[in-house]
Amino acid sequence: MTHSFLDLTKGLAGCFLMSSPFTTSPAFAQTVVFICAYSPKEGTMGIVINRHIAKPTPKELLNQLGIKTMPTSNNFSITAGGPIENAHGLVLHTNDWKGKESIYVTKQIKLSTSLDILRDLSEGHGPSKALLALGHANWSPGQLEEELNNNLWYIAPCQESILYNKNFKNKWSDCYKSILTNPRKISLYSGEA
Structure with missing residues (x-):
């Protein structure tokens, strides 16, 4: 299974990247990344x-942020999203919640950075599904393409049933x-005939 650059120029945002089965580094072994933004000239996030x-826990985090929770509040999961700005929260969620700072990644999935979404989740009227x-x-321009050509990552279409699933393992x-x-x-090796 190989990837050509042409595969990457069309719609990588909104896809999953799965680390190669041969990746042994604890930081990347069996990792799944949801691609939020992709540009050959600007890189990948x-x-x-x-x-x-x-x-x-979500409730403890909301309390730390001074956001009161209700017994009926919409539960969400928390993941270590990556090594860049790991004290900064980003919420992937279904498109049934609208906020000022929300952007569409796909028609069904949005990305929000505002505390408003956490307040609404705590009050039980946030998006139907969310992952904080x-x-x-981040990958610099050309870096992800090189890693894909070296079979360090594989691409799969996003499925919401996987994205929001609480069975992380x-x-x-x-x-x-x-x-x-x-x-x-x-196979660890691939070639062209």
């Missing part, structure tokens, strides 16, 4: 979606299954 943070990421990942294998590939059957 994404959020790791399968590194669950158990503490603080602390931090994000299965997200990586579920992404591979979504492209009908068993990660254990991928």
Whole structure:
């Protein structure tokens, strides 16, 4: 399975990147990244979606931010989104919530950075599904293309059932299954005939 540059110039934002099964670095092994922005000239920004943070809990985090929670508040999960600005929160969510600082990544998925979304989630009238990421990942122009050509990452279309799933341990294998590939059957080497 290889990737050509032509594959990347069309719609990488809104896709999943899955680390290669051969990645052994603890920072990237079995990692799934949701791509929020992609430009060959400006680089790539994404959020790791399968590194669950158990503490603080959503309720504890809201309390730390001075946001009161209600018993009926919409629950969301927290993930370590990446090494860049890891004290800064980014919320991926369904498009049924509108805020001033929300941007569309796809027609169904938005990205918000405002505390307003957390307030609305705490009051039970935020988006129907949400994932809060602390931090994000960046690639400089050309860096991701090189990593893809070296088979360090594989691309899969985003599925909301994976993106918002609270079973974080299965997200990586579920992404591979979504492209009908068993990660254990991928060859370390690829070539052209």
